[in-house]
Amino acid sequence: MASSRIMALAMLIISSFFFLSTYTQASSDSFLQCLSASIPNQILFTRSSPSFASVLASSVRNPRFLTAATVKPLCIVTATNASHVQATVVCGRTHGVRLRVRSGGHDYEGLSYRSARADATPFAVVDLAGFRSVRVTRGTPATAWVDSGATLGELYYAIGKVSDRLAFPAGLCPTVGVGGHLSGGGFGMLLRRHGLAADHVVDALLVNAEGRLLNSTTMGRDVFWAIRGGAGGGSFGIVLSWRVNLVAVPPKVTVFNIPKSVQQGAIDIVTKWQEVAPALPDELLVRVVAQGQVANFQSLYLGTCDALLPVMSSRFPELGVDRTHCKEMNWLQSVANIFLGDGATVEDLLKRTASGDAVFNKATSDYVRQAIPRDIWAQIFTSWLARPTAGLMILDPYGGKIASVSESETPFPHRKGVLYNVQYMNFWGSAGEEAARTGWVRDLYTFMAPHVSKNPREAYVNYKDLSLGENIVGGGNVTSFEAGRVWGEKYYKGNFRRLAMAKAQIDPNDYFRNEQSIPPVGNQFILTNVTRVDHTA
The missing domain is CATH 3.40.462.20 (Vanillyl-alcohol Oxidase; Chain A, domain 3)
Structure with a gap:
């Protein structure tokens, strides 16, 4: 009798995995069909595309995460406007495919374009390298709207060309993408005089898990607080652009x-x-x-x-x-000199690789x-x-x-x-x-x-360092607030719980998830395998 029950349970498990595998393939196919009908074909690169490998590698900064064993995305969407991102989110939610987002590719664990787990559920990558606009406005205060795919070097160059009396207190490496940098806080050579890059963010445009485009007001105070240093790009939605206050520097x-x-x-x-x-x-x-x-x-x-x-x-x-x-030099020249060395020019800051x-x-x-x-x-x-x-x-x-x-x-x-x-x-x-x-x-x-x-x-x-701990994000496993605290309180101390509460407000079903994304608090656990659901109503 017992052996019969064990055999029946085993058959149930096998059939469940077969169903899941079949469903996963079906959901992946329907997701790609949805994308093909929703966005221009020239910005969609599937695994079968001749350019898939080169597009994936285009901003990978660490060859450790670009091997045959790397768990790669179903496709890459090289979005160039907000509607592309919104359509990708809607297709992903509808067909059970998660999204990861990358800006400059310096992500230390490569989680913006790969999974660290072999049993990961299907995912796609939204690549924001095409979002590179920087618009500087002189005034009191002077501000800039900068897209997430712009590099710090591109931001610095745009500021320096407007005035040698303005700067922005962000990181030293000019090839780092603005989106990832701001969403983690961001510090550099001006930190002691002007603090973090995220301290100067005054607005942002974010696509949430429902595909809606939100600003600092419509996303809510807690979420706007969260994206300014709380890994906003990978946890709360896809931040397309940031408005930042610039700071004053002397001419020399x-x-x-x-x-x-x-x-x-x-x-x-x-x-x-x-x-x-x-x-x-x-x-x-x-x-x-x-x-x-x-x-x-x-x-x-x-x-x-x-x-x-x-x-x-x-x-x-x-x-x-x-x-x-x-x-002695102006501030823009100092950025090039400190990171790139003597002989570097300010135009070198525009290079997206170094x-x-x-x-x-x-x-x-x-x-x-x-x-x-x-x-x-x-x-x-x-x-x-x-x-x-x-x-x-x-x-x-x-x-x-x-x-x-x-x-x-x-x-x-x-x-x-x-x-x-x-x-x-x-x-x-x-x-x-x-x-x-x-x-x-x-x-x-x-x-x-x-x-x-x-x-x-x-x-x-x-x-980022996965050896500090990670969410379980593959197979039939779960992730939880308690598990997230293992790594989350190292990064955020007591702010981790407030981040998890903000996550529960904007993405309670944990659609935007990776191995170190913020889990929503309030749910004991979140099932990883996303079925076809619509939570937008």
């Missing part, structure tokens, strides 16, 4: 880049830097890139060299800054709230950074404006009390090096545990 700024080797006292200087850098005048940011046996001190000062030198000699004499280190963009890499992050002792830095330089498989560490100081904003003002909570952010990153040239190179990142992260923030151990969402 000063940059320097000073390398210090271990033999030149790098260990002592970095140890001192931890306490000095977050307390410098807000107009001055000095960051550290530590690689091998050298610490590079990179700086932007919103003023002249004559004004900078007395500050450095009185506050940080150990670095030994003198006039020969100073380079040298080193498409290399194998792995990264994760920490926040430091108490200075790390010198003996630990000695171990880091003489052991961890000296290994043949070593990567690098990037230390960005906080303090100033970023710390003056409350933790609940935006989803980004890493504010008051943070000395600096640490990014651990490693690169390699071939797939055979992956285990050793990622192992270095993982093991250094473990080593650092006693010396960084705790309860939770904080991390920056734009340095």
